[in-house]
Amino acid sequence: MNAPDMSAFPLRLEGPSVPMVSFRKVTKTYGSLVVLDSLDLDVNEGEMVTIIGPSGSGKTTVLRMLMTLESINDGVIYVEGEPLTHMPKGGQLVPADARHLRRIRSKIGMCFQSFNLFPHMTALENCMEGPVHVLGLSRKEARERAEDLLAMVGMAEKRDQHPSRLSGGQQQRVAIARALAMRPKIMLFDEVTSALDPEVIGEVTNVIRKLVAEYNLTMLMVTHQMGFARDISDRVCFFYGGKICEQGSPDELFGNPRQERTQQFLSAVREAI
Amino acid sequence: MLDWRWDFTWEILPRLLVATGNTLLAALLGYGLAIVLGLALALAQRTPWRVLGMVVREAVEFIRSTPLVLQIFFVFYVGPQFGVRLSPWTAGMIAIGLHYAAYLSEVFRAGLESVPKGQWEAATSLNLSPARTYFRVIIPQAIPSSLAGMGNYLVGIFKDTPMLSVIGVAELMHTANAIGSETYRFLEPYTLVGIIFLAISLPTAGGIRLFEGWVRRKLGILK
Amino acid sequence: MGYFEFLAQYGDRILSGTLVTMLLTVLAAILAIAIALAAGLMRLAPNALVRGFATVYVEIFRGTSLLVQLYWIFFVLPLFGITLEKFTAGFVAVGLNLGAYGAELVRGAILSVPKGQWEAALALNMSPAKRMVRVILPQAVLIMLPPWGNLLIELLKGTALVALIAVADLMFQVKQINGTTFLSAESFGTALVIYYVLARFMITPFMRWLERVMMRKVGRA
Numbered sequence: 001m002n003a004p005d006m007s008a009f010p011l012r013l014e015g016p017s018v019p020m021v022s023f024r025k026v027t028k029t030y031g032s033l034v035v036l037d038s039l040d041l042d043v044n045e046g047e048m049v050t051i052i053g054p055s056g057s058g059k060t061t062v063l064r065m066l067m068t069l070e071s072i073n074d075g076v077i078y079v080e081g082e083p084l085t086h087m088p089k090g091g092q093l094v095p096a097d098a099r100h101l102r103r104i105r106s107k108i109g110m111c112f113q114s115f116n117l118f119p120h121m122t123a124l125e126n127c128m129e130g131p132v133h134v135l136g137l138s139r140k141e142a143r144e145r146a147e148d149l150l151a152m153v154g155m156a157e158k159r160d161q162h163p164s165r166l167s168g169g170q171q172q173r174v175a176i177a178r179a180l181a182m183r184p185k186i187m188l189f190d191e192v193t194s195a196l197d198p199e200v201i202g203e204v205t206n207v208i209r210k211l212v213a214e215y216n217l218t219m220l221m222v223t224h225q226m227g228f229a230r231d232i233s234d235r236v237c238f239f240y241g242g243k244i245c246e247q248g249s250p251d252e253l254f255g256n257p258r259q260e261r262t263q264q265f266l267s268a269v270r271e272a273i
Numbered sequence: 274m275l276d277w278r279w280d281f282t283w284e285i286l287p288r289l290l291v292a293t294g295n296t297l298l299a300a301l302l303g304y305g306l307a308i309v310l311g312l313a314l315a316l317a318q319r320t321p322w323r324v325l326g327m328v329v330r331e332a333v334e335f336i337r338s339t340p341l342v343l344q345i346f347f348v349f350y351v352g353p354q355f356g357v358r359l360s361p362w363t364a365g366m367i368a369i370g371l372h373y374a375a376y377l378s379e380v381f382r383a384g385l386e387s388v389p390k391g392q393w394e395a396a397t398s399l400n401l402s403p404a405r406t407y408f409r410v411i412i413p414q415a416i417p418s419s420l421a422g423m424g425n426y427l428v429g430i431f432k433d434t435p436m437l438s439v440i441g442v443a444e445l446m447h448t449a450n451a452i453g454s455e456t457y458r459f460l461e462p463y464t465l466v467g468i469i470f471l472a473i474s475l476p477t478a479g480g481i482r483l484f485e486g487w488v489r490r491k492l493g494i495l496k
Numbered sequence: 497m498g499y500f501e502f503l504a505q506y507g508d509r510i511l512s513g514t515l516v517t518m519l520l521t522v523l524a525a526i527l528a529i530a531i532a533l534a535a536g537l538m539r540l541a542p543n544a545l546v547r548g549f550a551t552v553y554v555e556i557f558r559g560t561s562l563l564v565q566l567y568w569i570f571f572v573l574p575l576f577g578i579t580l581e582k583f584t585a586g587f588v589a590v591g592l593n594l595g596a597y598g599a600e601l602v603r604g605a606i607l608s609v610p611k612g613q614w615e616a617a618l619a620l621n622m623s624p625a626k627r628m629v630r631v632i633l634p635q636a637v638l639i640m641l642p643p644w645g646n647l648l649i650e651l652l653k654g655t656a657l658v659a660l661i662a663v664a665d666l667m668f669q670v671k672q673i674n675g676t677t678f679l680s681a682e683s684f685g686t687a688l689v690i691y692y693v694l695a696r697f698m699i700t701p702f703m704r705w706l707e708r709v710m711m712r713k714v715g716r717a
Contacts, residue, residue, distance in 0.1 A: 102375035106400050116395035120413045120492040129409065175395075182399060197329055276575065338649055338695035339688045340656035343667055345687060350680035371542040432561035439660060446563060466570060470560040 006093040012079040026075035037242035053239035109184035149177035169200030292448035306370030311377030336375035380422030384415035426479030513669030527591025536602025557596035586658030605640035645703035
């Protein structure tokens with residue numbers, strides 16, 4: 001397989017308003033299956049963008065590639081103007097090495113559908129792990145930060161419990177605190193309520209509402225909670241077949257979808273409720 | 274019954290018990306070595322360098338597929354052929370350590386595989402380094418499911434120590450043989466050896482199961 | 497001397513030793529399988545005495561090492577009036593030892609057959625014996641084939657110990673050769689390779705083939 005031609009992509013994004021995240025012609029394939037098809041997507045600083053769409057449309061892959069959990073086949077992803085998936089070398093863009101990935105990755109945090117808390121650590125220890133061993137904070141500083149964040153998500157009394165003793169909603173809130181403890185600039189939420197019982201979804205969405213209101217984080221969210229998405233998003237993207245089929249403000253997309261596929265998807269979702 | 278002599282039994286028992294101490298020492302040292310090497314072999318098979326991984330894999334298969342007693346002879350006798358003298362203890366420890374490292378590497382490999390993929394992803398999302406990820410997140414979770422296999426091989430290594438007698442290590446079997454050749458009585462020594470082995474291996478197997486439960490509780494992972 | 501000269505001079509002894517090893521392995525395997533089936537079924541018997549007897553056998557032979565058992569059978573049994581010729585003592589010891597491990601595999605596999613199978617056989621009014629032979633065992637055999645593959649390799653390795661009671665197997669032959677020539681790397685090394693070839697390139701493929709045959713018989717191919 002020939003290496004893709006990188007000369008069409010700038011070494012840096014310059015200009016007055018560089019987006020926080022920028023996908024440029026990003027393509028991802030698994031064998032012969034094309035999951036993302038030459039995707040262009042910009043997310044500005046402080047924006048909350050929700051991605052919706054049928055399964056297999058590539059929405060989770062967008063988040064996973066940004067978190068460097070998946071490799072890229074073609075195109076470049078930029079974070080704060082710097083390439084994430086590639087790095088400049090001798091005036092050219094070449095695939096990023098581990099050091100480069102680690103440096104840029106520190107700006108991004110992620111919450112997963114299956115929470116992925118470390119089961120052998122308490123809630124507090126989960127939130128301290130990154131700050132102590134990656135950011136180099138003292139244990140005292142890390143503990144203070146972790147306790148503040150756990151209090152913010154409403155999990156202060158449970159800080160010495162292991163995940164096996166916490167409900168799904170509680171675990172997910174701890175997971176959010178854990179990700180925030182790393183002070184990322186970009187937060188990714190990958191179907192964070194899909195594995196929760198309906199009664200506790202509200203616990204988690206309220207925390208996310210709080211984040212939107214009180215922090216100036218750039219956020220990307222994949223969700224099936226349409227009402228919630230409509231409430232808090234700045235922009236909604238509808239994905240289909242590895243491409244953005246339609247995007248716009250929540251009112252535009254949910255209230256007046258222009259594309260037929262968007263209309264079909266939204267009416268099917270409404271039926272299901 | 275037949276010719277069992279109790280006076281002889283009491284006479285030889287102290288000597289056999291001292292040798293038992295040697296046996297236990299050999300087993301524990303060999304096991305310690307096997308754990309360290311076994312972990313290294315398991316990690317080496319997960320390396321991104323595929324050639325190294327494959328070579329280690331074949332080496333592990335080779336050691337597991339060939340008799341320990343032959344490996345002991347090999348390690349003990351090959352050295353002198355090329356000018357390196359190994360004491361029976363050293364050669365025995367190396368051979369047994371390597372042999373059980375190969376077995377344990379399979380146990381550790383399975384343990385590492387059993388850690389859910391989401392844990393690796395969470396570690397990446399927190400930007401933990403590969404070393405931190407292994408030592409703080411993955412290995413602690415791999416331990417509980419590895420304990421059953423590790424326990425089996427602890428008992429196994431203890432039962433295999435008699436093989437060291439063939440190169441003259443003064444453990445239990447060797448001492449029993451010596452008593453047998455000195456006194457021409459094999460009934461009491463060999464039977465006592467069998468009883469001593471049972472007396473140690475059966476409670477150990479039970480104790481390991483209890484230990485496994487304790488570790489799971491301590492790590493907060495209740496399965 | 498070079499390796500090829502070594503092979504030329506001692507190859508025939510090594511070959512005869514290998515054949516003895518293979519014969520021992522086959523005989524021990526037959527014995528182990530028979531014992532494992534018997535003891536495994538006995539461990540599941542309703543009669544406590546039968547169960548207890550099988551349990552004692554299994555615990556003793558799994559709790560002590562093969563070498564001790566071998567010496568006991570060859571040196572101590574004669575005092576009880578049972579004198580076995582060394583070749584026989586060899587494969588009997590190995591068969592008894594690995595039969596104990598095999599009994600646990602048999603027991604585990606039978607217990608793994610889904611409960612519904614037992615119930616269906618009962619509903620068809622099959623006698624316990626018929627049920628075991630026609631319904632349960634065929635499915636249990638498929639379940640236990642992979643671990644039996646490992647067990648057979650352990651059996652092969654176990655036969656090497658008979659060299660210590662002077663049975664002329666592969667291990668014995670190379671030990672003799674080493675004793676006279678001190679060419680340890682060549683003699684022991686060749687033996688290691690032969691055992692490896694027997695395990696990896698004869699036993700393992702054979703077990704895989706057997707697995708495929710059984711899967712076809714159970715209708716899952």
